[in-house]
Amino acid sequence: MYIVGLMSGTSLDGIDAALIRVNNSGLETEMEMIEFMTCPFPKEIEKEIMQSLSADTSNVQLICSLNFKLGKLFAKAVKEVCHKAGFPINKLDLIGSHGQTIYHQPLQEQNYIPSTLQIGEAAVIAHDTNTLVISNFRTMDMAAGGQGAPLVPFTEYILYRSEAKGRLLQNIGGIGNVTVLPKQASLDDMYAFDTGPGNMIIDEVCRQLFNISYDEGGNIAKQGQINDGLLSYCISHPYIMSPPPKSTGRELFGKQYVVKLLKRFESVPNQDILATVTMFTAKSIVENYRNFIFPKTSIEEVIIGGGGSYNKTLLNMIQSLLGNSIRVLTQEELGYSSEAKEAVAFALLANETFHGHTSNVPKATGADSDVILGNMTFPPSYLKGRKNAF
């Protein structure tokens, strides 16, 4: 099977599209990545997504329209990654689309119940690419009482399980997320949770104080000093010390969080602020390990993925906080693409659903049962000549 996986994360970098070839499913999965690219959002779309993320600036008309606009962009990303690979799109078997999360509320809040909302209309993707689409992966896990995240553990298990080493897979996208893979793990031995902020505080500080979208290589943060008052303030956020299972979205550490923080610490020099929120991001990750992982699992390697793996300052901070007995690596050093990881994951999850397998990991999400993730949308030509869909 040829599958394109699509991911568009909370960091709003654009649409990640990975074209992969897959044989079999579940533990017999063999996969090879053929092509990967990131299609940046047009500026006006990025603005509309930002608007749609906040209760203050969003509204039903915007969300209704943006759902279709993103569907068109996702379809375009599928075509572009196939074109880049020289792969004829009419040979594509399946698309796994995560969608753009515009709200994720794992816990009840006032009158609002646990729920999640991804947009990027699957009907538009299926129509424009003439390909079967599986999308909306998070809702069924939440319907089963889970937090709808993290969903990558299943595919990480397939790709990273080791006979010899206990491994942590740390993804640093907008949000930070860790998967624990003890050596010789069974699927039941694995667990995962969101550690807290990934790049999102760092990037928002870059936008507000330096008018740039991210700190390339961590070069600015490297030149700053850690401000202890700011660091204590940050690390006291109750999310960091909440025990797993837990998941967060853009709400907790988003723009409003940074605005408040910058107001409170306005006397601190700009590059010290950036250095300190980078250290906070590192510490939020390592503190979670110390409190919730190391006491029960022996770990030899931490493998960092996501955009944050290019921030050398952040990686050095994590390594120095961990000490020398644990090795910090990037996915590239293991032969995988760090950038493509999540897009590949949703291609593999689509493969599982297509084959009728459950693929949530209840231990990671808190769901009460194994469920089949996502729903299927049929391209116009899909079922012609078949007697019925099954």
Add this chain to the structure above:
Amino acid sequence: MYIVGLMSGTSLDGIDAALIRVNNSGLETEMEMIEFMTCPFPKEIEKEIMQSLSADTSNVQLICSLNFKLGKLFAKAVKEVCHKAGFPINKLDLIGSHGQTIYHQPLQEQNYIPSTLQIGEAAVIAHDTNTLVISNFRTMDMAAGGQGAPLVPFTEYILYRSEAKGRLLQNIGGIGNVTVLPKQASLDDMYAFDTGPGNMIIDEVCRQLFNISYDEGGNIAKQGQINDGLLSYCISHPYIMSPPPKSTGRELFGKQYVVKLLKRFESVPNQDILATVTMFTAKSIVENYRNFIFPKTSIEEVIIGGGGSYNKTLLNMIQSLLGNSIRVLTQEELGYSSEAKEAVAFALLANETFHGHTSNVPKATGADSDVILGNMTFPPSYLKGRKNAF
């Protein structure tokens, strides 16, 4: 196959649930209705839906949460209609859920593109009922360039086509919608469009002026006088004389429309206002017939369905505007349930999608091609023991 169809219309009466037995599909469809009921919305949910419908009062958190809340209520409606019928839910094969439309924008407006948004999370319905769900029927037609509405023509064709008579099927829900079935029609001979307001103006006037939710039997309107100024004002709305294909949602004739109208005509007595908007509703229907149907198709019967068919004053007005050569009937007089019509339609559309058939009518919606409507969401146990989904 046993199927439950779920419909929750713009009039916010509640969730219509129809349990039907179906054999075959397409033109060979044989269907029998087993049970029907309407599950009213809890007051606080009705309020949240109202909030979510307007660009001014909606926001992403509300919509995210309400999507899941409605999913739970839809699942509950499925259980209740099965229970009422004494039908064991584990024998149910399929659910067709229309969802609650919270926005429908058939045409580009400023920066907002043609799009539609139905909520009532399918994953929650599939999980809570342990049944396969097909939902989100309108998006694929819009992806194919259609207006996403009307979708009932296909099922009306199956149920109402006559060898002897040209028929109009007029549905009066929140919105008014007509399907034209010439005698001995083929599917291609049929067409349909939204005539304009159904009960929505009448009901909103009832709420605002009489503090009741609808005019039972049309009894209040019956006692009022038609106000010519108000009637001219209403009938001048450009939607009425726009040629088909056309479709409308709550936006054009919703609360804001009524508030404006009541302000402008505040000196007119309350029951005259109600009489006049009832006459406007009748006239908007008949004027559409005169301009866009009668010139090309011979019609012997108009069959009225939807909640509006219980408004005798409205029916009498339609009959008197049409004159004696055309017979106005309700669906009950033909042996069908008027109330259940739309819920049955979405059960039958789910049946078509399950069998891999297209079921939009491009002539009615303006779509550029036949497409497979809706997407499939699998209950946790659905695919156990199957090799794959197909």
